[in-house]
Structure formats: C-alpha cells, structure tokens
Amino acid sequence: MALFDLPLEALREYRSSVREPHDFDAFWEATIAETREAAWAARVEPVDTGLTLVNVSDVTFSGFAGDEIRAWWTVPADREPTAVIVEFIGYSGGRGLAHEVSNWPLAGYAHLTVDTRGQGWGHWRSGHTADPHGSGSAVPGVMTRGIEDPSTYYYRRVYADALRALETARELAPGLPLLITGVSQGGGLTIAAAGLAAMNGIDVVGALPDVPFLCDFPRATTITDNNPYREIATYLAGHRGRVEQTYATLAYFDGVNFARRASAPTLFSTALMDPTCPPSTVFGAFNAWGSDEKDIEVYPFNDHEGGGSYQRAVQLGWVAQRLA
Template sequence: MPSFDMPLAKLLTYQGCNPRPEDFDAYWDRAIAEMKSISPQLELFPSEFQIPYADCFDLYFTGVKGARIYAKYIRPKRIAEPHPAIVQFHGYSASSGEWIDKVPYASLGYSVFAMDCRGQGGRSEDVGGTKGTTLRGHIIRGIDDHPDQLLFRDVFLDAAQLAGIAMDMPEVDASRVGAIGGSQGGALSMVCAALEPRIKRLAPVYPFLSDYKRVWDMDLAKDSYQEIKDYFRRHDPQHKREEEFFTKLGYIDIQHLAGRIQGEVMMGISQSDTICPPSTQFAAFNKIKSKKSYELYPDFGHEGLPGFYDKTFTFMLGL
C-alpha cells in the first residue's frame, strides 16, 4: 500500500485542510449570476473532421470577461427525439484533443461537447486583465488581485456555461447530460456539476485543484502544482501572506464546491498519485452529498486506470 499519504481508513473520513473563505457561497452565487447574464453569441462551423453517422462542429461562445471559448461539438445524425449529451474536459495545459476519442459516445446517439480551457493548449482565449504576477501558472493567476480576477474562476464558469449551452440545444435532453474528465478535467467535471446542478451523472478521474494546502504540507508542490512553490520563492519568500494566499485559493478549491453536486458520481481514485495526492482526491469526494461511489486503484499514480474508462462508458449508458 502507498506509504506517502494517509491509510485508506483515514482517507475515507478526511475533510481537507485548505481554508474555505467566509463568503464562499456568496462569491459563487454572484459568479453564476454574472455568467447567466452573458449572451453567449454562439457560433457553429462545420469541422474539417467528419464521420458518416454524426455532424462535427467547431463551436464558439462568449464567456465571462468577453473571452471567446472553443469547444468541439459532435451531433449524431438521424436521431429524432431529444437525446443525452456528454460534456468533456481535458487535463491541465492541454486541449480538447482529437475528435476520435469522442466518437464512441456519438455512436450511442449522444451529443458530445469538449471544451478548450481558456489560455491553455487549445483555441480558447485568455483575455488577461489581472494585476500583479501572472508567472506561468493558471492556479495563481489573479492571486494578487480581487478574488473575482482568479483565472480559474473564469474557467470554472466556462465549464458550467458550456453545460448550459448543451442543455439548451433543441436536440439534447437537458435532464440527461453527463460530465467526464481526468485531472484538471476531473476537477472541471465536478465544478460543472456543482455550478450546473442539472448534470445527471459525472465520472471524474483523480481530480486536480483540490485541497491546495494539503499539497503544500506534503511537499508535493511540484509538477502541476509547481507554481505554488514558485510563487512563495519569488513573491513571498518568508511566507508572511501564507494564510491569505491559501484562503484566496479556497475560492477555486473544488472540495468546497463538491457539496453543491446533485448528480450521481463515480470517481476514479489513484492511491499512489504524487501529482494529485489521494488525500486531496478524497477531500473532494467526501464532501459530495449526492449518490456516489469510487473505483480505487492502489498501485496507480497519475496515469491511465485500467478498466475505468470502460466503466465510465457503461455508467453513462444510464443517462
């Protein structure tokens, strides 16, 4: 069994240690209201990639702060009645990837929407506008400014907005929409379901962006979390603002949003994960109040989890 983190019995009750801001709920209620006030200015363009049984589109919409957000959209042909849909999210710094890994859901008669996170590896815009350091990482983008300027606030809202756009499509049954993704994508699938509670089922895999203080305390602020250590070394070398820093990150800590989820959750958890430690994954899982289950992989780290993607496909058949 992994020795670098807690034993499983303790993981199952762990509630996280990163501070939760006092105005957390008001913060997100205000953010959701801002998102809903925006006209998405939706545009669809036929993609160069096409398949015989579905139409593939490049989809663009306007998110908060005016950024144009890109998503791949696959719509099955010859489906008369409203049908289910999947919203898919990618890992940190990557993109929505290739069309081919979305095709299996379209073969079921499901629409698929796969978003590029703003400013990362795809086509979505990062419109900037924050004061203070931007360093390299998105986790700390806006940390020296008002909490509304945290970049991941905007990414979280993009995820929820895309789900709403999917649900508004006349061909989609809004009551039968699922969310999937791994790492950052796992975090965003949870955020999507928290901010758009009509999401019926979600299957996050080793979610990122959870319990930042725990990552720091474990001396694992490296790899995807390296920017936390870099921030302290360059901008707060004596940690005089450490409490303020982690409290502000609490606004974009997915464990604090997990209690808003209403859909059924099946989470893939990697117990030997040194990038997204298992305690941070369980911090989010343990706060989910809706129907939930987990699939545990004791010997696996931040990597493919054998069989979980087949389980996810079967799980989504229940939409």
C-alpha cells in the same frame, strides 16, 4: 512511485480541513450573474472531418465577460443522441482537432469537448481559446495568475466558462439528460461545474471526475512536489508574505467546497501512487460530495494515469446504468 499518502482505510474517513469563505455563495452568484449578462448566442459551424460515423461542429460560445470559448460538438451520424456528455480537458491541454473522437459519441451520446482558456500548449492536444485578461506577478503556468484576489484569479474565469458550457449544451440538445466528465484538471472542472449547476438549478444526472485536480489546496500544496500544485509553492517561495492571502483566494476555487454543494450522482476515480493529484485530496472532495449516490474506483498501483481505458469502460457502464 511507491505508496506515499494515507492508507486506503484512512482515505475513506479523511475529511479536508479547507475553510469555506463566508461569502462563497454570494461570490459565485455575482460571478455567474456577471457572466450571463455578457452572454451571446452560440455559433455552430459544421466541420468536414472525413468521419462517417459522427458529425462534428465547431462551437463558439460566450464565457466569462463574454469571452469566446471554443468547443467541439460531436453527435452520432445515424441516430438521435440519448444524452449529452460535457467533457473538460486536463492541464495544459486543449480541445484538440475535430477528428479526435472519444468513445462518448460512439456510444450514442452527444459530446461537447470544451477548450480551456489560455491553455492548449501541451503537445498532446492543442487549444484554440485565448484568455484576454491580464495578471500580476505569476509563476509560469496558470495556477498563480491573478491569485492576489479571488475576483482576478484565473480559475474564476475558467469555472464561469464551465457553467456556460453546461448551459450551451442545454441549448444544443434541449431535454436530453446532461452529464459531466473530465480527467485531472478536467476532473476538477467537473466538480466545480457540478457544484455550480446545483447552485443555479441546472439538472445534472451524473458527474464523473477522473483523478481530479484542484481539490484540497492546503493539503495538495504541501504533500506533493509535482506540478501543477508546485507552481503555487514556487510562487509562495518568492512571495513570502502572501501565504495567508493565497490560501484565502484558493478557498473560493477548492473542489471540496464545490463538492459540498453538488447534488448529482457521481463516480470518482483515484490512484494511490499518484503524486500529481494525491489520493487524499481526491477523497477530500469525494467524502464531501453532497449526494449519497456516489462511488469511487481506486487503482492501488497506478500513477496519474489512473485507470485509463479501464476507467473509461467503468464509466460507460455507469452512464448506461444511470440512463436506464
């Protein structure tokens, strides 16, 4: 893939044209209030993984409408963790298996790996959380489930689950600094969770969206032909009269609008040859971020893999510096 988006100099100045619904805050306040009303105490069950350097527990907590959301809670076995990292998963993936341990607990942090409801069909990582809510006409995948109205859209449930994941992490490790991270869809959920956290008085000391998805929908759905954004274009090709309503719904879930509300320091990443999450859409959210404490790693010759292990090394250093 060659360079296809704006030049880097223009990306740094780019501002998204996504509209902000007049009742954006009220919509999310009502959604989170409804979610909290249905909340119940998380269940935590230790798991024997055969690993000796970390302890792993199977966590089940209440998400939107009190639905069960699954996660792995992994902590160092020989020391008290110094912070909590909540991680969200990329599109089609799930939390995986209990022994699939990331770098975070090995660096001394507690780590909550959160399933995404109704996903986990990707062969690379399985999921264990259902989405029991129905949908009207939709394209295969989850991008258009319930897209006729913001109240029924799939990501309303997922974003509410994401905030509940932060609250659950707080309950599991009270008093520890809280950080959020994720790649692709996980990066988009990181942005949404950071915005919702700021709106709900939850202190987040760092947000690390890696090649984030779910940002700048009007541009993303017209500049790339790659899935998952392509699911929306395919839906609109069949539902020709729903263009305006579809973008009106998506505005409630656009990472740009959540970025404007985020207050945590942040480290983004993007890749300039990424047709899945085009760099202009990433910069749309980054440039709108509500805190001046922000930085972005740019990988000029990479596709959606972005920085990969190079970016994780940068993140580990950034988190250590923030905590120091």
